[in-house]
Amino acid sequence: MREPWPNLRELLERVAVGEITPDEAQDVLRRLPFGDLGFARIDHHRWIRTGLAEAVYGPGKTPDQCAAIIAGFLSSPISSPVVLTRADERQVAAALKSNPGGRVFNSTVVWNAQPCRAAEVVIVSAGTGDLMVAEECQATLTAYGYDPKVITDVGVAGLHRLLVVADQLQDVDAIVVIAGMEGTLPAVIGGLTAAPIIAVPTSVGYGSSLRGHTALLGMLASCAQGITVMGIDNGFGAACAVARLAARIELRAATVDKYMPLDGT
Structure with missing residues (x-):
């Protein structure tokens, strides 16, 4: 298996300085934008287009299909980054056997985690019953x-x-x-901090909780301004929302630093 390129920009820079030939670069790019496995077409190009890689959603797939799709992404x-979500034990075992090195977060597995970023993110869960969604969010981040x-x-x-940990929610x-x-x-925390809040309703609850719909409507009707609400149990989507937001902020900050004179004028 050929070694993957860290990013497309490095590939173009090495062509520009003559370290690799245009034909070699074309051979690399020929394998983009997607790989056809017969039963799945995996989107390699999404990482370049959006800064978010396609994830492998476990339900409905066989263990062998999960393993093959992950292998395709890793090649x-x-x-x-490669993320397997909502996987059962057999899917996790098959994926790790074919693709060693994955980090397991309950039903989510991560390969190729990206280098450390500076943004400080906190995940807060209301109860222990919400931990599976929290772990999916943590893994994706x-x-x-x-x-x-x-x-x-x-x-x-x-x-x-909550009040005991309120100070930890301030400068994030x-x-x-x-x-x-x-x-x-989310409404309570929205009244305690200025940080952007991504709210995730879960299907945890009794009777009229309606498998998360009551929590969803409650979050949408929140009197705390500016809360972003995801779908029910969507910890993965919440993490991606944070990644989109933080990536743009980091990009703009890097651009300002690049063009700011050293004397600050």
């Missing part, structure tokens, strides 16, 4: 180079538990708040 000419702090079991039924770049039941926690 891409462009090195990107880790794949994109973030090292999120996870705060668990601070739901509003015991508000004193983004907060993912995960809650089921009536979905109140």
Whole structure:
């Protein structure tokens, strides 16, 4: 298997200085934008287009299909994070056997985690029952180079538990708040901090929680301004929302630093 390129820019830079020939670069690019496995067409180019790589969604796939798709991504000419989500034990075992080196977060597995990024992200879950969604979010953020702090079991039924950690929510770049039941926690945290909040309703709850729909509607109706709400149990989507936001901020900051005179004028 050929070694993947860390990024497309490096490939173009090495062509520009003559380290590789245009024909060699063309051979690399020929394997883009997607790979056809017969049963799946895997999108190598998405990482270049959006800065977010295509994920492998476990449900509905056989263990062998999961393993083959991951192998296809890992053989891409462009090195990107690879994430297997919502996988069962057999899918995880098959994927790791064919593709060693994955880091397991319960039902999510990550390969090729990106270099560490500077943005500080906190994941807050209301209850222990929300941890599977929190772990999916944590795994996906880790794949994109973030090292999120996870705060668990601070739901509003015991508000004193949240107030103890309130200081940890102040000087951060983004907060993912995960809650089921009536979905109140994001609104409470939204009144305590200026950080952007991505709220994730979960299907955890009794009776009229309606498998997460009550929490979803509660979050959408929140009186705390500016809360972004994901779909039910979508920890993966919340992590991607944070990655999109943080990546643009980092890019703009890097551009300012590049063109700012050393004397600050």
